[in-house]
Amino acid sequence: EDQVTQSPEALRLQEGESSSLNCSYTVSGLRGLFWYRQDPGKGPEFLFTLYSAGEEKEKERLKATLTKKESFLHITAPKPEDSATYLCAGGGAQKLVFGQGTRLTINP
């Protein structure tokens, strides 16, 4: 069965304190690994797509990487506005499987 697992469930950091979020996946026929950001009361917002192991993508303070079994979202020198839930999803042949998300809080 296709599965995506994210860790930790919640993470609190001080402003400027870098860290990484983990996404482990088993998705047959993976067509893409996606990262989204979700703010309270809103729909998810697309961040990155990764297609093959070794691929990396960056956007401002975020960098996403992919191996054959995991993806990491690295956040460098975060700011309070980076506080959100970060969702990872694996695109298979017939559906997109989401993880439960990591709720990230950046304290000023």
Add this chain to the structure above:
Amino acid sequence: GAGVSQSPSNKVTEKGKDVELRCDPISGHTALYWYRQRLGQGLEFLIYFQGNSAPDKSGLPSDRFSAERTGESVSTLTIQRTQQEDSAVYLCASSFFGLASEQYFGPGTRLTVT
């Protein structure tokens, strides 16, 4: 440009009533998706359309749920004989291509079944 829109934004209904949720995707997007998100939970995939066809309907929770898409545009998710466990936010998304391309989400419809 216009994003994905959903209506209504909030719906309160009595147990046993039918509800229809509407999604207007981004113009030109061929694929459309429905998800359910219960409070504090992740996204549960319900169904996706490529054009007007749904290749796999197995994600629909029960036969009380149905969805259709017409004109490769608007989609309707219908829940018949609503139950309290149907209370959730229903999110719609669209993408230019299929499952390998990024999805753009609407704001969701918050359904409360009393």
